[in-house]
Amino acid sequence: MVRSDIIRGHLDAIILRLIYEKDQYGYEISKEISLRTNDRFQIKEATLYAVFQRLERRELIESYFGDISHGGKRRYYKITKLGKAYFKETVEEWQEIKEIINIFMEGI
Amino acid sequence: MRTIKDHVKELFKDIPTSEHKELMMKDVIQNMEEKVSDLMFAGKFEEDAINKTIVEFGDIEDIKRELGTNTNNSPRRDRKNVSLQLGFSLWGSGLITALFVFINLYYSPDVIWFVYPVFAVLWWPLAMFYRWLGVK
Numbered sequence: 030m031v032r033s034d035i036i037r038g039h040l041d042a043i044i045l046r047l048i049y050e051k052d053q054y055g056y057e058i059s060k061e062i063s064l065r066t067n068d069r070f071q072i073k074e075a076t077l078y079a080v081f082q083r084l085e086r087r088e089l090i091e092s093y094f095g096d097i098s099h100g101g102k103r104r105y106y107k108i109t110k111l112g113k114a115y116f117k118e119t120v121e122e123w124q125e126i127k128e129i130i131n132i133f134m135e136g137i
Numbered sequence: 138m139r140t141i142k143d144h145v146k147e148l149f150k151d152i153p154t155s156e157h158k159e160l161m162m163k164d165v166i167q168n169m170e171e172k173v174s175d176l177m178f179a180g181k182f183e184e185d186a187i188n189k190t191i192v193e194f195g196d197i198e199d200i201k202r203e204l205g206t207n208t209n210n211s212p213r214r215d216r217k218n219v220s221l222q223l224g225f226s227l228w229g230s231g232l233i234t235a236l237f238v239f240i241n242l243y244y245s246p247d248v249i250w251f252v253y254p255v256f257a258v259l260w261w262p263l264a265m266f267y268r269w270l271g272v273k
Binding site: 054055056059071073074075076078079081082083086101103104 | 157160161163164165167168169171172193194195196197198199200202203204
């Protein structure tokens, strides 16, 4: 597994991206992250819920209760308009950052 | 799956009680239980599955930080509260001052003593004013 402190700064974006695609609940998101990265990156539940809390407070995502499973209602997360705009901005920013860092990381 | 619930309760016990905390705990318990049954479905024994889930939960500090700042109101509401308190202190001290001045001038116009209580009362809006400056 890769060092997670660099990824850490981009967790908000990663989770926003997954919720952007479709409304999801917590465990679904952590499974999806492991699946897409081929287990090269696994998010800890504690981190995940901290991010949910932060995103919800910043009104980038909302939550609602969905279908019943495992003895309770699942809490689903949904991206807001503000969240979508924020994510798009983050993507542009990432492109820029990537180019800048690449200048120094490539060619040796 | 008693142990997951107990474990989560134990983890969250230092976090101040709030609506957000209750919601999150429910959510966490449910998702962890689902993970346990997934792991068991994949062939693990229940105890192993529970242990793995608990270990992989990670560090509660992240959540503490988020929920901790959340229980202190948002900065905007804070500012509004402090402004209100400043307003109240100004009105309050103004009224008390007026009362002392009235009593002084009405009952003992020869001795100017009202400045003493007014001086004491002034600390109230002064303290509020500096709190207001601090939040602004």
